[in-house]
Amino acid sequence: MTTQTANKTRTVARLVRGLPTSDGAGVRLNRVIGTQALPDVDPFLMLDEFRSDDPKAYIAGFPEHPHRGFETITYMLAGRMRHKDTRGNEGLLGPGDVQWMTTARGLQHSEMPEQQDGLMQGFQLWLNLPAKEKMLDPVYKDIPAATIPVIAGDGHTIKLIAGRQSGVTGPIASPTTKPYVADVVLTKGEVTLDIPDGHAGFAYVYDGAVDIAGTRVERAQAAVLAGEGALTLTAPGEEARVLVVSGYPLKEPVVRHGPFVMNTVAEIHEAIRDYQRGLFD
Numbered sequence: 001m002t003t004q005t006a007n008k009t010r011t012v013a014r015l016v017r018g019l020p021t022s023d024g025a026g027v028r029l030n031r032v033i034g035t036q037a038l039p040d041v042d043p044f045l046m047l048d049e050f051r052s053d054d055p056k057a058y059i060a061g062f063p064e065h066p067h068r069g070f071e072t073i074t075y076m077l078a079g080r081m082r083h084k085d086t087r088g089n090e091g092l093l094g095p096g097d098v099q100w101m102t103t104a105r106g107l108q109h110s111e112m113p114e115q116q117d118g119l120m121q122g123f124q125l126w127l128n129l130p131a132k133e134k135m136l137d138p139v140y141k142d143i144p145a146a147t148i149p150v151i152a153g154d155g156h157t158i159k160l161i162a163g164r165q166s167g168v169t170g171p172i173a174s175p176t177t178k179p180y181v182a183d184v185v186l187t188k189g190e191v192t193l194d195i196p197d198g199h200a201g202f203a204y205v206y207d208g209a210v211d212i213a214g215t216r217v218e219r220a221q222a223a224v225l226a227g228e229g230a231l232t233l234t235a236p237g238e239e240a241r242v243l244v245v246s247g248y249p250l251k252e253p254v255v256r257h258g259p260f261v262m263n264t265v266a267e268i269h270e271a272i273r274d275y276q277r278g279l280f281d
């Protein structure tokens, strides 16, 4: 059984640049999704890129804060970050590690740099949950770099965080959105990524440049994908690094209030009340 449509390929619906912003206690980051220009790519609510060797840009971290209604995926490329949450989970994320947290009905956590200087680089992605999964129990998973499959080909490697690629399954799944998340390094030729039909998604180029169906995508640009079928990235001559992310859209109403993402305003009010009553502790 194949989930791709033969002879169809993904194209670029639009190109978007991230917006420099700050969050947490003053961490400077590049918000690629979750801006006025690109509020979401259903089912993805946010993509933040952090990348700085200036400690002032990251040292304050993200002290304790709540979440409800979605999943957070943190992928470290360089540096160390310590996570602690109110359910007793604790983990140290190092280069190449992933943390996947299904916040569901809620918890509080902190995400603090465990370094005084040097490069801190990585991503945080927010993946929405369907209404029927928003109030389930939270789930927390640390995925060490060594357990994430790397698929090597001629001129490329694919580090598969979620989804299926070339017969390999990534370590993380979500039952409704069934996301595909891959970190792709492309040095020459082209690489075809097995994005299922029906997925919506984007490719974020964080180093170099690639071509997608004839559209050049430069560093720090996200290509929001159109069409169906697989996604082919072509190297225009320099090494490229691309975060490729897709999933089944939820097509549900989205009401956001900071760290809470629900379907209705009443549910946001309930989240705020629950937080004030200490139900996230």
Ligand code: MN
Pocket (backbone or CB within 6 Å): 062, 065, 067, 072, 109, 111
């Ligand atoms: Mn958080």
